[in-house]
Amino acid sequence: MEDFRRVADEVAADIAAGRLRPGDRLPPQRAFARERAIAVSTASRVYGELARRGLVVGEVGRGTFVRAAGPAPVPALAEPAGARVDLELSQPLLPEQNALLAAGMERLLRPDVLEAALGPGRVTGTAAAREAAAALLAAPGWRPAPGSVLFAGSGRQAIAGAVAALVPPGGRLAVEALTYPVVKGIAARLGVTLVPVAGDEHGLRPDALADAHRAAPLGALYVQPTLHNPSGTTMPGQRRVELAAALERLGLHAIEDRVWAFLDEDGPRPLASLAARRTVVVDSLSKRLAPGLSVGFAVPPAALAGPVAAALRSGAWGPARFALDAAAGWIADGTVEAVARAKRADAAARQRLLAERVPDARSAPCSYFSWWDLPAQWRAETFVAAAARRGIAVTPAAAFVVGTAAAPRAVRLGLASPPLDALARALDVLAEIAAGDPDDTAAD
Secondary structure (H helix, E strand, C coil): CCHHHHHHHHHHHHHHHCCCCCCCCCCHHHHHHHHHHCCCHHHHHHHHHHHHHCCCCCCEEEEEEEEECCCCCCHHHHHHHCCCCCCCCCCCCCCCCHHHHHHHHHHHHHHHHHHHCCCCCCCCCCHHHHHHHHHHHEEEEEEEHHHCCEEEEEEEHHHHHHHHHHHCCEEEEEEEEEEHHHHHHHHHCCCCCCECCEECCCCEEEHHHHHHHHHHHHHHHHHHHCCCCCCCCCCCCCHHHHHHHHHHHEEEEEEEECCCHHHHHCCCHCCCCCCCCHEEEEEECCCCCHHHHHHHHCCCHHHHHHHHHHHHHCCCCCCCCEEEEHHHHHHHHHHHHHHHHHHHHHHHHHHHHHHHHHHHHHCCCCCCCCEECCCCCHHHHHHHHHHCCCCCEEHHHHHHEEECCCCCCEEEEEEECCHHHHHHHHHHHHHHEEEEEEEHHCCC
């Protein structure tokens, strides 16, 4: 019988020499067997060996293709100088999503469709994109009208457009006392002052929001009711009702960030369903799909549609037409929901690892990040430095603090980026560090 490894070596040599290029499709196994005068069973073993070496990837219903690059190495805790386990960022990417996304790209490669997709993007999108986005963003008790959806290049740009529309330069934007760090940068560039509003275990307190508004008028509120970043907590329904009433009473608008809400299917209804005239919803595809496939959404009430659209245009925060058309197709054909469903399962698996290894960390069972109040002997910055010496990157609480308040002795753990086995090892190391004494881990 033909040695399948020798045949695999020949194909590998063609790939190394460039005779087979990334993206090239290999013949069906029967055709390959005829070309090489080998049995079909041997051809199958050749293709399996090439896949094992990371040289090709098989896609159900499409064939076998030369990989664009070799598989990325798994971060090793023993090699902090050249590799690290990144628990700072939470960019969930699943191996199986690539084949799903690739299948949806075929439609865009038709010359007529590609011609339109390479045209200019508009913040009002296209009819197909508006219909798809309205269906994607719908949640219990709330479904936006397609005509109300505006588009941005990313969720960050959607937030920037909403802030620019609602808060003039020199104005004040209320935020939770711990908030998404990007909002701090957006506010600084727009000349907007952030006002921290106290919260409790249920989230931002409406009475504290009223106090801040009485002290000096606020332009708007930015809030993350579902899977708050960094704490991972979700505001319960009754608190949302109270917050909606406060917005109406104070005459304030809220920017409701729902970027992570897709992970919590059973969460309370959106704030927008309770304060429709007062809420601009922002969301994006970057977490549902991938950071390089970003499209942002902004859904303002009718009275604010013009100002938000104008802010997106003037800030050059509109979407790329190609990304918009790709997103509309992936939403319509079910790809986005399939990937989101897989990520919900993945997030739950990562939370189980966290609960086993770092039981003191606080988070929702469906979140991709967690808030960890450290043991009394640790300051956040000292712990971050100790973790970094072991090849693990975590985020100190100070990154999320607004104003001059002292940062808690806590860190945020982003769970999405490493492979599960690397995450498990990293959590074990962090638990070991936390159980020790800072003096024992000091640098030489």
